[in-house]
Amino acid sequence: MNANAQEKQNSPHPPLRSSPHPSPILPPSLPHPPPIPPPSWPLIFAGGQTATSNPEPYANFFDFIALGDGEELLPEIGLVLELGKANNLSREELLLDLAQIPGVYVPQFYEMATDGSVYPTRPDVPERILRRVATPIPAYSIGLVPYVETVHDRLTIEIRRGCTRGCRFCQPGMLTRPARDVEPEQVADAIEQGMRATGYNEFSLLSLSCSDYLALPALGLEIKNRLKDENITLSLPSQRVDRFDENIANILGGTRQGSLTFAPEAGTQRMRDIINKGLTNEELLRGVKTAFEQGWDKIKLYFMIGLPGETDVDVIGIAETIRWLHQECRASGRRRLNFTLTISNFTPKPHTPFQWHSVSTAEFERKQALLKAEFRGMKGVKVNFTDVRISAMEDFIGRGDRRLAPVVRRAWELGAGMDAWWESLDRAFGAWTQAIAESGLSWKYRLVDNGEWNVMEGEVTPPSQCIDPPEAGVTKASFEDKVSSPPALDRPLPWDHIDTGIDKVWLKTDLQRALEAATVPDCSFEGCSHCGVCGTDFGHNIVVVPPSIPPFAGHFVPNQERKQRLRVWFGKLGDLALVSHLDLVRLFDRALRRSSLPISFTGGFRPSPRISPANALPLGATSSGEIVDFELTQLVDVAFFREKLAANLPENIPIYKIEEVDVKAPSATQLLTQAEYLITVGLVRSPEDLEGKGKFPQPQPRWADWVEEIKAATAFWREQTSKSGKVQSVNLRDRLQELELVPALSNSPNSCETNSEITLLRCIGSCRNDGTIMRPEHIIYMLEQVSPQEIQLLSTHRNQLILS
Numbered sequence: 001m002n003a004n005a006q007e008k009q010n011s012p013h014p015p016l017r018s019s020p021h022p023s024p025i026l027p028p029s030l031p032h033p034p035p036i037p038p039p040s041w042p043l044i045f046a047g048g049q050t051a052t053s054n055p056e057p058y059a060n061f062f063d064f065i066a067l068g069d070g071e072e073l074l075p076e077i078g079l080v081l082e083l084g085k086a087n088n089l090s091r092e093e094l095l096l097d098l099a100q101i102p103g104v105y106v107p108q109f110y111e112m113a114t115d116g117s118v119y120p121t122r123p124d125v126p127e128r129i130l131r132r133v134a135t136p137i138p139a140y141s142i143g144l145v146p147y148v149e150t151v152h153d154r155l156t157i158e159i160r161r162g163c164t165r166g167c168r169f170c171q172p173g174m175l176t177r178p179a180r181d182v183e184p185e186q187v188a189d190a191i192e193q194g195m196r197a198t199g200y201n202e203f204s205l206l207s208l209s210c211s212d213y214l215a216l217p218a219l220g221l222e223i224k225n226r227l228k229d230e231n232i233t234l235s236l237p238s239q240r241v242d243r244f245d246e247n248i249a250n251i252l253g254g255t256r257q258g259s260l261t262f263a264p265e266a267g268t269q270r271m272r273d274i275i276n277k278g279l280t281n282e283e284l285l286r287g288v289k290t291a292f293e294q295g296w297d298k299i300k301l302y303f304m305i306g307l308p309g310e311t312d313v314d315v316i317g318i319a320e321t322i323r324w325l326h327q328e329c330r331a332s333g334r335r336r337l338n339f340t341l342t343i344s345n346f347t348p349k350p351h352t353p354f355q356w357h358s359v360s361t362a363e364f365e366r367k368q369a370l371l372k373a374e375f376r377g378m379k380g381v382k383v384n385f386t387d388v389r390i391s392a393m394e395d396f397i398g399r400g401d402r403r404l405a406p407v408v409r410r411a412w413e414l415g416a417g418m419d420a421w422w423e424s425l426d427r428a429f430g431a432w433t434q435a436i437a438e439s440g441l442s443w444k445y446r447l448v449d450n451g452e453w454n455v456m457e458g459e460v461t462p463p464s465q466c467i468d469p470p471e472a473g474v475t476k477a478s479f480e481d482k483v484s485s486p487p488a489l490d491r492p493l494p495w496d497h498i499d500t501g502i503d504k505v506w507l508k509t510d511l512q513r514a515l516e517a518a519t520v521p522d523c524s525f526e527g528c529s530h531c532g533v534c535g536t537d538f539g540h541n542i543v544v545v546p547p548s549i550p551p552f553a554g555h556f557v558p559n560q561e562r563k564q565r566l567r568v569w570f571g572k573l574g575d576l577a578l579v580s581h582l583d584l585v586r587l588f589d590r591a592l593r594r595s596s597l598p599i600s601f602t603g604g605f606r607p608s609p610r611i612s613p614a615n616a617l618p619l620g621a622t623s624s625g626e627i628v629d630f631e632l633t634q635l636v637d638v639a640f641f642r643e644k645l646a647a648n649l650p651e652n653i654p655i656y657k658i659e660e661v662d663v664k665a666p667s668a669t670q671l672l673t674q675a676e677y678l679i680t681v682g683l684v685r686s687p688e689d690l691e692g693k694g695k696f697p698q699p700q701p702r703w704a705d706w707v708e709e710i711k712a713a714t715a716f717w718r719e720q721t722s723k724s725g726k727v728q729s730v731n732l733r734d735r736l737q738e739l740e741l742v743p744a745l746s747n748s749p750n751s752c753e754t755n756s757e758i759t760l761l762r763c764i765g766s767c768r769n770d771g772t773i774m775r776p777e778h779i780i781y782m783l784e785q786v787s788p789q790e791i792q793l794l795s796t797h798r799n800q801l802i803l804s
Contacts, residue, residue: 043081043094052131052175054350054495056118057397057404059107064098067498068132068175069161071140073103099125103132110497112402117492128499131175133538136161136182138190141206145198145590147576147650148583154202154235155194159187159219163208164524164541166276167265168514169307171349172208174502177533179524181544184215184222191223195232199590199648202233210236211243212524214546220251225553230593231607232556238263238302241287242279249294250552259298259340260291266310267303267317273517274309276510284321285328288337292329298338305367306346306359308514315367318343319374322381336380343371343383345391350399350495351502353510358395360451364388389429396436396448401494403441410435503532558601561633562610562663566641569657571624572617576652581616588628591648597641598634614668614801615675615767618775625676625800627668629661674737674802675767679776681783682758684790701789703759707739709786716782722771732782735774738764758794767801 046058047066055065066073080101084094099106109125110118120127136158162179163172191203205220207213220234234251241262252260264284266272272279291299303318322339329337345364348355368385375383397404414431418424436445489508496504506529513520523529524541534540572584579587588611592599601607610631617623630641642658649655683701710716716732742760765774776796783791 041091045077049172049175052498052500053171054398054400055105055107055498056112056402056494057400057408059110059402060405061408062107063095065105065107066132067103067105067129069134070132071134071137073101073132073134076101077104096124102130105129105498112494113492115492116401116494118402118494118497128497130537131498131500133178133501135180138182138187139193141190142194142197145200147579147587149586152204153200154204155191155198155200156204156206157187157190157194158182158206159210159216160207160213162541163212164529165209165212165278165522166510166520166529167278168274168276168353168510169265169304169346169349171352174351175500176208177501177531178539178541179212180539180542181213181215183544184219184547187219188222188226192226195227195230196594196596199593201231201589201593202235204235204237206237209240211240211248212522213544215544216546217245217247217251218547218549221247221550221552224251224555225550228553228556229559230556231558231601231609237261240279242283244287244290246290246294247549249290259300260296261300261302262287263302264321265302265304266307266314267319267321268314270517271307271310271314271317273519274514275307276514276519278519278522281321285325288325289329292331292334292337297335298340300340300342303341303343304346305343305371306364308354308357309517310367312367312370315370316374319371319378322375322378326380338380339382341381341383342386343368344386345388347391347394348399350493351498351500351507353507353514355399355493355507356489356511358448358451361388361392361449363451364391387425390425392445392449393429393432396445399494403439403444406439407432407435407441410438499537501531501533501535501538503530506531556607558603558607559598559633560601560603562600562631564632564635565661565663565665566630566632566636566638567659567661567668568628568630568645568655570626570628571622571654571656572626572652573622573624573654574652576650577620577622580619581613584617585611585613587649587653588630591645592630594648595644597630597636597644598632600631600633612667612669614672614803615769617798618796621776621796621798623798624656625798627672627801627803629668631663668801668803669769671803672767672769672801673804674764675774676762676764676799676802677776678742678797678799679761679763679779680758680794680796681761681780681791682794684792685757701757701759702787703741703756706783706786707741707761710736710782711739713782713786716785718778718781732774732778735766735772735778736763736782737766738762739779762799764802 043063044061045064045066046055046062047070051058051065052067055062055067059065066077077098080097081094084097089097095106095108098104099109106125109120109122111121112118138157138159141155141157160179160181162176163170164177164179165173167173187205194200195203203223205213205216210216213219224232224234236248236252238261239248241264244260244262262284264272264279265275265277269281288299301322305315305318307314318341322341325339326337346354346359348357365388368388371383371385375381397408411428411431411434414434416428416431416435418428433445436442489511510520520529521527523531524543528534572579589599589609592609592611599609599611601609610629612629612631614627614629617626638658638660642655646655710733713733715734717729718732719727720730721727740762742762761779763774763776763779765778766772767774776793780791780793783789
């Protein structure tokens with residue numbers, strides 16, 4: 001018997017099951033490739049907050065997991081992999097080397113005991129795996145700029161990592177300690193360089209609590225002053241309402257003022273004390289009132305229900321808080337203050353004081369019904385509720401152990417994915433419940449669904465309320481013991497082997513403080529809370545002394561001077577055909593910003609750069625004849641403008657020609673009359689027809705005859721719906737000026753021969769911006785009218801736009 005086997009046999013923690021190396025997973029719809037021997041499998045790893053919090057439900061799917069911050073950890077992993085490859089280490093040897101890196105968890109060297117704890121199976125790996133902590137580096141935020149609009153379509157710069165507010169429900173606040181401020185000058189330089197390098201017109205300062213970055217007012221105004229003439233907008237994530245003042249309002253205000261987001265979390269002072277939110281009613285009112293007085297009329301508020309100790313009075317307090325804010329924030333001649341509320345269901349998270357508490361689905365539904373009744377008829381409020389089924393699944397997976405691996409895989413096979421999106425929620429919930437049932441863990445899910453334990457009242461779930469019988473292999477006695485006695489606070493948890501720095505004893509003590517509605521101050525600004533983080537492994541809080549606030553230079557005033565107009569002929573080729581018209585305009589805007597070319601702006605509430613494409617190219621079409629006008633505030637040499645613009649455009653946006661045009665002359669949009677297209681069209685054939693097995697012989701295409709018939713016709717009437725919904729009949733033939741077959745090339749798959757399935761056509765038609773447009777699909781419609789065939793448009797290329 002080897003040493004590892006001997007140790008396992010003598011271990012006080014008997015394993016529940018082994019953790020075999022994961023096999024590769026493919027979607028059920030894809031063919032499985034030939035088996036690959038395990039030594040050749042690629043290493044698969046994960047990271048991020050979910051992995052750091054509780055990796056056990058996913059442990060069987062990964063070779064290793066990176067815990068905590070990655071800036072320093074990932075290079076260390078890369079170095080070990082490089083050396084291991086150079087020394088031709090075996091897979092197990094390489095993983096063993098990785099396991100020596102602080103912050104790397106290799107699940108196959110650990111097993112789960114029957115009491116839920118996770119322990120190492122060999123002596124040369126750590127018993128507990130340390131979470132890594134790194135210093136944020138703002139310059140790392142400057143990266144690739146996508147051609148298309150993304151969800152967070154802006155430059156994002158981190159100003160503070162970690163939060164020490166101590167909200168008892170908040171997992172990020174516990175997993176990112178200690179708090180580390182970035183020097184304001186580093187942030188300012190990164191933003192200025194990043195905005196000029198990327199061409200973004202918006203940036204965001206990132207932190208769990210931006211308002212706790214004491215240098216924020218000074219930094220924000222400094223950046224606003226530096227970039228005052230460039231129509232730049234700053235956005236902040238959800239922020240502390242108690243720190244919102246006129247200085248922050250000046251930072252956020254401007255030409256694209258939207259909504260503000262605050263998170264009171266609870267509707268009564270008592271509940272905010274229980275969760276240690278550190279927010280009073282007076283501070284809430286002052287922050288919202290300041291926003292209203294500074295011009296905001298839309299505010300988003302986040303609340304939670306199901307928190308420990310919550311009563312119906314606390315739930316209804318959410319609605320009463322909104323009524324109170326409406327009453328206090330009124331002004332003659334102003335629009336009503338509109339609130340958008342997101343009311344989430346509390347789900348317990350590992351490594352938090354509330355990790356031992358859960359609420360039944362039925363109780364969530366009852367509390368949601370209470371709130372819906374309270375908000376019914378209230379004006380100026382939109383309320384969004386989180387689906388209770390999603391909350392139950394989050395709890396089930398988030399606090400699960402390795403037994404959930406088959407559930408995760410089976411749910412994925414059944415179609416789970418993007419579960420929080422309402423379009424797929426029913427499908428996802430059905431997949432998860434079926435996967436749970438098939439895995440024999442319905443009893444465990446029912447514990448979550450019925451609320452395992454209420455820490456405020458010591459409530460438990462009686463066995464009679466557990467709808468499903470225990471899984472096979474679990475005796476009724478042991479099952480009843482699981483559900484009839486409250487879990488002890490010192491019982492092992494599946495994530496106890498992850499060393500986040502937070503002392504579990506401190507979590508239990510803080511839970512007791514919650515039971516007493518006692519608050520704990522923020523240790524970044526007041527005394528130490530003795531959570532256990534600060535020390536050699538994790539460092540200490542770093543709070544930057546705020547610099548003096550500079551005078552506010554004012555908001556952006558658009559430069560509307562029009563000294564020069566340049567008309568540019570360009571192409572849109574290759575993959576850029578998949579970039580929409582709006583994304584193309586945005587791409588030009590960013591290219592001009594990167595080039596520092598003096599573009600003129602429109603006036604009004606939302607000034608925009610004077611970039612005027614002659615006509616929108618259909619999505620998916622290529623072109624070698626597009627036209628766009630740029631209006632500048634200064635005279636620029638045409639060759640210099642071309643050089644700077646071309647250097648900041650993708651290679652598939654070639655510039656063919658640039659001409660200077662009188663700024664008072666009609667724009668290209670006004671002068672546009674026609675467009676020339678090359679379109680590839682083909683007959684639609686069924687697979688049987690292509691194999692010669694169709695029921696009826698297919699007639700050969702007569703492209704030349706059909707083209708002549710179209711040219712000889714005087715009318716092709718088709719109903720068309722306008723943007724206003726008006727239906728009218730239009731004569732497509734009036735919009736077609738030229739149509740001809742393109743002679744076939746010897747090496748071209750397209751042909752104009754009469755018996756070819758595919759052919760190439762050249763057409764010129766109307767293209768006016770009053771809506772009189774001949775589109776390529778109109779040619780398809782006319783071809784189908786003169787032929788007995790179904791015809792499809794295979795490709796579109798716009799050759800040129802013709803100006804009058």
